[in-house]
Amino acid sequence: MQEIRFHGRGGQGAVTSAEVIAEAAIELGLWAQSMPSFGPERRGAPVLAYLRVSKEPIRIRAEVAKPDIVVVLDDSLIFTIDVASGLKADGLLVINSTQSEDIIRKETGFGGKIARIEALKIAMECLGVPITNTTMIGALIKASGIIPLEAAQKQLSHRFNPKLAEKNATALKKAFESTTIYAPKKISAAGKKAAAKKATWRDILPGALVENPGGSKANLTGDWRSQMPVYDKEKCSKCGLCYVFCPDAAITIRDDKYVDFNYDYCKGCGICAMECPADAIAMEAGKKKK
Ligand code: SF4
Ligand code: SF4
Numbered sequence: 001m002q003e004i005r006f007h008g009r010g011g012q013g014a015v016t017s018a019e020v021i022a023e024a025a026i027e028l029g030l031w032a033q034s035m036p037s038f039g040p041e042r043r044g045a046p047v048l049a050y051l052r053v054s055k056e057p058i059r060i061r062a063e064v065a066k067p068d069i070v071v072v073l074d075d076s077l078i079f080t081i082d083v084a085s086g087l088k089a090d091g092l093l094v095i096n097s098t099q100s101e102d103i104i105r106k107e108t109g110f111g112g113k114i115a116r117i118e119a120l121k122i123a124m125e126c127l128g129v130p131i132t133n134t135t136m137i138g139a140l141i142k143a144s145g146i147i148p149l150e151a152a153q154k155q156l157s158h159r160f161n162p163k164l165a166e167k168n169a170t171a172l173k174k175a176f177e178s179t180t181i182y183a184p185k186k187i188s189a190a191g192k193k194a195a196a197k198k199a200t201w202r203d204i205l206p207g208a209l210v211e212n213p214g215g216s217k218a219n220l221t222g223d224w225r226s227q228m229p230v231y232d233k234e235k236c237s238k239c240g241l242c243y244v245f246c247p248d249a250a251i252t253i254r255d256d257k258y259v260d261f262n263y264d265y266c267k268g269c270g271i272c273a274m275e276c277p278a279d280a281i282a283m284e285a286g287k288k289k290k
Contacts, residue, residue, distance in 0.1 A: 001054035002146060003064045007083045008073035009224055010045045011269075013133025017071065018049040020137060020159065024151040025053045033058055045224060046077060053146060067091065071140055073119070073132050075099055076223050082196055084110040090184075094140050096120060096132050101182045109195025111187035115143035117179045120226060124285050126171035130226040134168040138175030149176055221248070225268030227283045233258055235280035242272035242281060 004021075008014030018034035025032035030053055037048040050064040066086045075097035077083055084093060091112050096119035097104060104114060119135035126135075137152050152172060157165045238257040250266035251259050273281040 001052055001056070001058065002069065002144070003067045004051040004053075004069040004071060004140075004146075005064045005067040005087075006049040006051070006071045006073065007077050007081065008047055008049070008132075009077070009226070010047050011131070012073045012226065013131045013136075014047055014049045014071075014073050016159075017073070017133040017137050017140075018051040020133070020152060020155045021053065021140070021147060022051055023158070024147050024155045027154070028147060028151055030055060030147075031058050033061075035063070037063060045221075046081060069094065069140070069144055069146075071136055072096065073136055074226060075104070078104065078107040080223070082109075084108040084195065087112070092143055094136065094143055094179075096136060096139075101185075105185060105187060106191065107195060109187055109192040111192075112184050113143070114182040115139050115179050116182065117175050119175060120285060122171050122174050122178065126174060127167050130285055134172045135175035138172040139179040142176045142179040143181055149173070220264045221267050222250075222262075222264045225263075225266060227268045227270065227285050228263065229261055229266065229268070229270070229272050229281045230284050231259065231261060232280045232282070235278045237278045237280070239277060241275050241277065245271050245275045247271060 006014040006018055015036040022032035022034035032051070032053045035050045037050065052058050052064070066088060068088055069092045070083055070087050072078065072083050072093070072095040075095055087093065087110060089112055092115065093108060093110050093112065094115045095104060097116055098118055101114060101116065104116065105111065117135065117139035119132040119139065120130055122135045123130055123132045134156065141147060141149050141152060149172070153169045156168045156172065159165070160168060236258055240253055242259055243251045243253050247269065248265050248267055250262045251272060252262065253259055268283070270283045273283045
């Protein structure tokens with residue numbers, strides 16, 4: 001049995017990734033189960049999904065504590081959570097990242113096989129949105145061969161309308177072809193210990209990360225962002241609608257009635273851009289202000 005744990009953020013599609021592979025595996029005559037695991041978080045908050053695929057019936061119904069494979073859909077998580085917690089030494093880490101192998105190993109303390117993919121770039125190119133689930137499936141299949149690529153592509157046609165299925169199938173194939181595999185490398189005991197000091201995936205369960213008094217001030221939820229609003233003051237009509245609709249109070253109105261964005265807390269939901277009647281806000285990929 002292959003046990004897989006997905007780490008993502010709300011809205012990136014970690015749960016869908018697990019479901020697509022489980023459904024494809026079942027169609028292939030295998031046994032599979034997938035489970036989401038999250039609290040009351042909104043878009044951008046850390047979420048988990050579990051997947052098991054086996055040639056034999058699966059009796060266990062619990063969370064995956066000692067995965068063979070960990071899939072990370074957003075590499076900002078490796079700086080705050082011990083995503084490699086419980087990952088078998090001869091296991092596999094599949095990660096959406098622009099970071100170097102050295103940084104990934106340093107932050108995760110993982111010495112096993114790593115598959116790295118710039119999934120966000122591919123998702124934006126192929127789908128136009130920062131949803132990296134299908135791209136990550138392509139990388140996972142390339143690195144693990146858990147199911148054939150065609151089986152995943154077939155599932156996409158069941159799940160999405162023909163146009164969207166085609167776009168996702170393109171993203172899947174592109175990711176499959178672009179994934180870089182790094183062979184295992186020895187990590188010192190000190191390196192493993194440093195990485196293991198972070199919060200574990202269990203610490204984010206069962207509720208949200210921000211739960212103690214003062215927590216919203218201490219946790220800069222701007223880290224959760226995978227795209228960011230870019231403001232064009234020249235187009236702004238000062239209507240204030242973005243301020244009204246921002247669910248995170250990350251927009252303030254200046255004395256001159258133009259607006260400011262607080263990137264420490266903006267989670268990149270895109271609602272301000274959708275509501276702006278003057279097209280003065282555009283969502284761009286990335287976490288940081290350029
Ligand atoms: S994208 Fe816009 S609406 Fe969403 S949190 Fe950021 S500023 Fe607020
Ligand atoms: S919604 Fe658009 S036009 Fe209105 S204040 Fe915000 S940026 Fe300006």
